[in-house]
Amino acid sequence: MSTSTTPQRLENKWDAARAAEMSEPEKLLYRSNLLGSDKRITNYGGGNTSAKVTQKDPLTGDMVDVLWVKGSGGDVGSIKMDGFSTLYMDKLNTLRGLYRGVDFEDEMVGYLPHCTFNLNPRAASIDTPLHAYVPVRHVDHMHPDAIIAIAAAKDSRALTRQIFGDAIGWLPWKRPGYELGLWLSDFCEKNPDAKGVVLESHGLFTWADDARDCYELTLSIVQTAMDWFAEETRDKRAFGGVKHQSLPADQRRATAARLMPAIRGMVSGQHHMVGHFTDSEAVLEFVNANDMERLAALGTSCPDHFLRTKIRPLVVDFDPANPDVSKTLAGLKEAVGAYREGYKAYYERCKRDDSPAIRDPNAVVYLVPGVGMITFAKDKATARISGEFYVNAINVMRGANAVSEYQGLPEQEAFDIEYWLLEEAKLQRMPALKSMAGRVALVTGGAGGIGSATAERYLREGACVMLADIDDAALEETAETLIATYSADVVRTVNMNVTDEGAVASAYADIAAEFGGVDILVSNAGIASSAPIEDTSLELWNRNMAVLSTGYFLVSRDAFKVFGQQDMGGAVVFVASKNGLAASPNASAYCTAKASEIHLARCLALEGAPMGVRVNVVNPDAVLKGSKIWQGEWLDQRAGTYGTDKDGLEEMYRERSMLKRSVFPEDIAEAAYFLSSDLSAKSTGNIINVDAGNVQAFTR
Numbered sequence: 001m002s003t004s005t006t007p008q009r010l011e012n013k014w015d016a017a018r019a020a021e022m023s024e025p026e027k028l029l030y031r032s033n034l035l036g037s038d039k040r041i042t043n044y045g046g047g048n049t050s051a052k053v054t055q056k057d058p059l060t061g062d063m064v065d066v067l068w069v070k071g072s073g074g075d076v077g078s079i080k081m082d083g084f085s086t087l088y089m090d091k092l093n094t095l096r097g098l099y100r101g102v103d104f105e106d107e108m109v110g111y112l113p114h115c116t117f118n119l120n121p122r123a124a125s126i127d128t129p130l131h132a133y134v135p136v137r138h139v140d141h142m143h144p145d146a147i148i149a150i151a152a153a154k155d156s157r158a159l160t161r162q163i164f165g166d167a168i169g170w171l172p173w174k175r176p177g178y179e180l181g182l183w184l185s186d187f188c189e190k191n192p193d194a195k196g197v198v199l200e201s202h203g204l205f206t207w208a209d210d211a212r213d214c215y216e217l218t219l220s221i222v223q224t225a226m227d228w229f230a231e232e233t234r235d236k237r238a239f240g241g242v243k244h245q246s247l248p249a250d251q252r253r254a255t256a257a258r259l260m261p262a263i264r265g266m267v268s269g270q271h272h273m274v275g276h277f278t279d280s281e282a283v284l285e286f287v288n289a290n291d292m293e294r295l296a297a298l299g300t301s302c303p304d305h306f307l308r309t310k311i312r313p314l315v316v317d318f319d320p321a322n323p324d325v326s327k328t329l330a331g332l333k334e335a336v337g338a339y340r341e342g343y344k345a346y347y348e349r350c351k352r353d354d355s356p357a358i359r360d361p362n363a364v365v366y367l368v369p370g371v372g373m374i375t376f377a378k379d380k381a382t383a384r385i386s387g388e389f390y391v392n393a394i395n396v397m398r399g400a401n402a403v404s405e406y407q408g409l410p411e412q413e414a415f416d417i418e419y420w421l422l423e424e425a426k427l428q429r430m431p432a433l434k435s436m437a438g439r440v441a442l443v444t445g446g447a448g449g450i451g452s453a454t455a456e457r458y459l460r461e462g463a464c465v466m467l468a469d470i471d472d473a474a475l476e477e478t479a480e481t482l483i484a485t486y487s488a489d490v491v492r493t494v495n496m497n498v499t500d501e502g503a504v505a506s507a508y509a510d511i512a513a514e515f516g517g518v519d520i521l522v523s524n525a526g527i528a529s530s531a532p533i534e535d536t537s538l539e540l541w542n543r544n545m546a547v548l549s550t551g552y553f554l555v556s557r558d559a560f561k562v563f564g565q566q567d568m569g570g571a572v573v574f575v576a577s578k579n580g581l582a583a584s585p586n587a588s589a590y591c592t593a594k595a596s597e598i599h600l601a602r603c604l605a606l607e608g609a610p611m612g613v614r615v616n617v618v619n620p621d622a623v624l625k626g627s628k629i630w631q632g633e634w635l636d637q638r639a640g641t642y643g644t645d646k647d648g649l650e651e652m653y654r655e656r657s658m659l660k661r662s663v664f665p666e667d668i669a670e671a672a673y674f675l676s677s678d679l680s681a682k683s684t685g686n687i688i689n690v691d692a693g694n695v696q697a698f699t700r
Helices: 016-020 024-036 089-098 102-115 128-132 145-151 156-164 178-190 211-232 249-267 281-287 292-298 303-309 325-350 380-403 411-418 421-429 449-460 472-486 501-515 538-566 588-611 633-641 646-656 665-676
Strands: 048-056 063-070 084-088 138-142 168-171 196-199 203-208 274-278 365-368 372-377 440-444 464-469 491-495 520-523 570-575 613-620 687-690
Touching: 016 024, 016 211, 024 048, 024 063, 024 084, 024 138, 024 211, 048 128, 063 089, 063 128, 084 089, 084 102, 084 128, 089 102, 089 128, 102 178, 102 421, 128 138, 128 178, 138 211, 145 156, 145 196, 145 203, 145 211, 145 380, 156 168, 156 196, 156 211, 168 178, 178 196, 203 211, 211 380, 249 274, 249 325, 249 365, 249 372, 249 501, 249 538, 274 380, 274 501, 281 292, 281 365, 281 372, 281 380, 292 380, 303 380, 303 411, 325 411, 365 380, 372 380, 440 449, 440 501, 440 538, 449 464, 449 472, 449 520, 449 665, 464 472, 464 501, 472 491, 491 501, 501 538, 520 538, 520 665, 538 570, 538 588, 538 613, 570 588, 570 665, 588 613, 613 665, 665 687
Parallel strands: 168 196, 440 464, 440 520, 464 491, 520 570, 570 613, 613 687
Antiparallel strands: 048 063, 048 138, 063 084, 138 203, 196 203, 274 372, 365 372
């Protein structure tokens, strides 16, 4: 929806030939996925779909009507067949006789499991009655921005009538639940020719007796609203016109990279938060507008929006005409504190006797004029999705304010949704957080065997990881492998030469803009060389020192800068070598540089302790699998040093170890995980040898 251009039309993606081979439940899944594939139709996780299907009762053998409806917590765009709840329609109708009135409607959720068909374990959502009591076979409930813009307008009812006539009805705001299901039933009974209804401040219901007809009706109604807005808002100034001009793109990102670690530190008191930065056209139009602060203060309207974003954002005091980031940073603590106190006051004003305890009072959304929008949440996906939801809210405010007057939900209504006991129960059912949830790690040498194994270990525990390396092809391959398992949200890459001061600083700006900051540095970038001292050139000596000593200094120095901005501690793990403790023939440059690493770690442990930053060392030995330094000359040189061939070198290393075992990248990764996790929260300045036992490398 735009005030300046005609929006691209919704595409009818229904394939009749494909659908002809489907059962009714399969058509429901197909319809759901099609609708959810376009965020103009519904937001992530928003809305639901249903079909009333005649099936054989597995117990009696009778043919019965069964409601298939999206289960609790699902997303129509990605739902599978097991994401639908199935319930007997006759039992759902029986519930009407048990209903004791609106003051007791929440208790009706407890009856839904008794209506389950075929022992389906998928929990039914609170919206189940809204679908059950519409006397039509197929029902779509969507949250299109264009429809919510109508629903959130002051004269919503009149606009609905103006745009859709008698085809689409209107119902006033009512929290989703059993009572609203009865309202819909009553509406259908009184308006048998209606094809759907707009719910004030909420969304759209449409229905039809055929799956394809329902899908195409939903598209048609949403398209009608989009077309109407495009015409009505043509040549109108959005949000009261322009107040600020955007900074250039590189300056927007650089500004966000400076702000985000500071904000992250302020809002991570209860849990490590992950950030997301957005400077899309829609966001910039809003943050630069005259009416931005007034509209932002009104809060969001649709419950799906403010459950993800809190009822309103924090507007950051920043003037893009005179961009003084240091001044903004100086005032952030007071602004964040004021928001927190305002949220606590909101809770105290609105809480009820049985309300759940207050949740995290920090803002989720931060609007920065001339720069964009920053969001923080417990994980990257949620931070990104929260930003997407606020873009939905922006679109709603743009449309509603252009044709009428935008209105958010009344404060008490918003609170009753946010602190709804049923919503609290859903939160309590969520799985426990993983040990590194919310943590952000930078792994240098990230495309190599040890680096990629360490990244995988962190990702497995819920962390976000940026892989840094100088090998773009290997970076891409490693990232693709990790993304396939852990998602694109949590993996980033950067080409970083650890000996280049500017490249290191740029990488930290990238990780700040992508994730909000950094908690863990795994300094692992490495090279190796082997030569007798008389054959060791100055260039070879300096190259070892540049990568293995200076490089470790540079990446640590910038990590400490971010740790200081966040003021929430941190962990540094140096991947050194057994050769940093035990001398080795024909490797003076390598061994000396590795010894330098270890002593640098000791120094940094002293400096980091007052900040809560722990610095520890892992010393591997002979990790041949997947290691780039064991390719080419180094392998030949070490094989020559020990008088063996390539195939015999690993066996030689294994046999010389005390435990007679090979050491793999995953072994180093496990030590790196231990030293950066809370398992070692009271350890700093330590060395863990992962070398299968080498008496020369004993630290005592």
